[in-house]
Amino acid sequence: MEGGSSCRRVALVTGANRGIGLEVCRQLASSGATVVLTARDEKRGATAVDALRELGLSDVVFCQLDVGEPSSAARLADFVMDTFGRLDILVNNAGVSGVRMDVGDPAALHQVRTSMSAAERLEWFNQRTAEPFEEAEECLRTNYHGTKNVTEALLPLLLSSSDARVVNVSSSYGLLRYFSGEELKHELDDIDNLSAERLDELSGLFLKDFKNGRLDHRGWPVGGFSAYKVSKALINAYTRILAKKHTSMRLNCLDPGYVKTDINFHTGVLTVEEGARGPVMLSLMPKEGPTGSYFNGTEQAAFM
Numbered sequence: 001m002e003g004g005s006s007c008r009r010v011a012l013v014t015g016a017n018r019g020i021g022l023e024v025c026r027q028l029a030s031s032g033a034t035v036v037l038t039a040r041d042e043k044r045g046a047t048a049v050d051a052l053r054e055l056g057l058s059d060v061v062f063c064q065l066d067v068g069e070p071s072s073a074a075r076l077a078d079f080v081m082d083t084f085g086r087l088d089i090l091v092n093n094a095g096v097s098g099v100r101m102d103v104g105d106p107a108a109l110h111q112v113r114t115s116m117s118a119a120e121r122l123e124w125f126n127q128r129t130a131e132p133f134e135e136a137e138e139c140l141r142t143n144y145h146g147t148k149n150v151t152e153a154l155l156p157l158l159l160s161s162s163d164a165r166v167v168n169v170s171s172s173y174g175l176l177r178y179f180s181g182e183e184l185k186h187e188l189d190d191i192d193n194l195s196a197e198r199l200d201e202l203s204g205l206f207l208k209d210f211k212n213g214r215l216d217h218r219g220w221p222v223g224g225f226s227a228y229k230v231s232k233a234l235i236n237a238y239t240r241i242l243a244k245k246h247t248s249m250r251l252n253c254l255d256p257g258y259v260k261t262d263i264n265f266h267t268g269v270l271t272v273e274e275g276a277r278g279p280v281m282l283s284l285m286p287k288e289g290p291t292g293s294y295f296n297g298t299e300q301a302a303f304m
């Protein structure tokens with residue numbers, strides 16, 4: 001078995017045609033895993049697979065997946081079942097920002113990239129974003145419900161692995177410190193009494209309050225990226241609930257850091273190689289490693 005393709009770890013990455021997801025595929029394939037690179041657009045996905053093959057990484061296959069479409073996740077599960085019969089590593093990476101940005105003059109963007117600190121860059125962004133309801137809705141649908149749907153569709157395959165890992169690419173914006181409502185904060189941290197159904201309800205309540213201009217009502221995050229913050233807080237809580245239920249696997253979530261990708265107009269401070277380190281470390285960590293935990297890059301940290 002040693003070194004044969006049947007004992008290679010089978011890893012699947014969502015939103016992998018660019019950014020952190022593509023780099024996670026590259027690093028996992030370089031480590032010897034068989035990689036299922038998924039993307040919502042067939043052409044963009046095929047181009048990404050070709051780019052990895054050109055680097056000599058031949059054990060990469062493509063499967064189309066729009067995380068916001070439950071039927072797409074079901075087709076993906078059939079593909080993985082028929083091709084591999086199990087899944088060892090799932091990296092839920094696909095995500096959207098939930099905001100519309102008007103960055104204005106490209107020269108200003110150059111200035112931001114070259115002369116501002118990370119905190120100043122984030123502030124600059126905050127001042128140029130708008131959060132229309134449709135973007136907030138798409139953000140919850142992709143980042144929270146999409147991650148949950150894909151995980152649920154692939155769960156039987158993960159349970160067929162003797163040693164599965166799930167890595168949910170979250171964000172420091174999902175930390176509970178961004179919620180001002182003490183009740184909400186407590187509920188999202190009270191994992192022994194929280195259920196995935198309640199998380200779905202909270203997603204609906206957030207969108208209702210958002211639509212009615214009442215984010216202060218329950219103490220949802222304000223000050224920019226509200227939907228993004230809620231979507232990532234829900235995915236953190238979901239990771240913890242699932243980790244408690246499935247003790248045979250290691251399920252964790254993390255903030256990859258402020259990485260130079262399209263999501264932030266390449267204003268981040270880390271390269272994609274650096275940003276992929278945390279997800280890859282959690283994908284390959286030993287069986288006795290932590291589960292139900294949050295990581296800041298490669299360091300374990302608090303959910304608060």
Ligand SMILES: NC(=O)c1ccc[n+]([C@@H]2O[C@H](COP(=O)([O-])OP(=O)(O)OC[C@H]3O[C@@H](n4cnc5c(N)ncnc54)[C@H](OP(=O)(O)O)[C@@H]3O)[C@@H](O)[C@H]2O)c1
Nearest residue numbers: 015019020040066067068093094095171258259261262263
């Ligand atoms: N970059 C950072 O500083 C940073 C910080 C914290 C957390 N994160 C998280 O890291 C993850 C990756 O982001 P990134 O920085 O690499 O951004 P990115 O370059 O914008 O990549 C986002 C990826 O998600 C895909 N995607 C979006 N909606 C999708 C859907 N419905 N179905 C399937 N794929 C979908 C995109 O596909 P298309 O090409 O088809 O749009 C793209 O491949 C996200 O979850 C993000 O929230 C990033």
